Amino acid sequence: MSDSPSLRERVRTEPRPHAVALLVALGVGIGLATVHWVGLVAAGALASLAAPTVRRGVAYALGAGVVALAVFAASLGPAAAAVPGMRPVAYVAVGAGLGLPLLGSLARAAVP
Template identity: 80%
Template structure:
C-alpha cells in the first residue's frame, strides 16, 4: 500500500509525471465513457486522483467531463447540425457530462 501512496505522491508533485498521468487519465476516461455512461464517473475519478489538492481534483474532473463532451460532439459528425433542435436531451447530456465526472472526483477526497 505504501508503494501506491508513494507513486501517487510522486505523480502529484513531479511536473513531468503529473502531465503524463493527467493525459493518461483523460485518455482512459474518454475510452471508458465511449463504452458506458459510468465511464464518466471513472473519468472524473481518474483525473482527480492525480490532482495535488481536492479542489484541483474537482477542476480536473470538470475538465475531463468537458473533454468527454467534446469527443462526443466530434463523434456526431454531420448529425451535429440537428443538435440545437433536441433541447431537452441536450440538457441531460451536458448535465450528465459535467455532473458525473464531478461525482467521480469524490474519489480524491476519499483517497487523501
C-alpha cells in the same frame, strides 16, 4: 524505510508524471465512456486522483467532463447541426457530461 516519495506523491507534485497521469486518466476514462456512462465517473475519479488538492481535483474532473463533451460533439460529425433542436436530450447529455465526472471527483476527497 525509503526516503523516496510514493508514486502517488510523484504524480501529484512532479510535472512530467503529473501530465502523463492526466493524459492516461483522460484516455482511459473517455475510452470507458464510449462503452458505458460509468466511464464518465471513472474519468472524473482518475483525473482527480492526480490532483495535488481536492479543489484542483474537482477542477480536473470538470475538465475531464468538458473533454468528454468535446469528443462526443466531434463524434456527431455533420449531425451536430441538429443538436440545438433536441433541447431536452442535449440538456441531459451536457448535465451527465459535467455532473458524472464531478461525482467521480469525490474519489480525491476519499484518497488523501
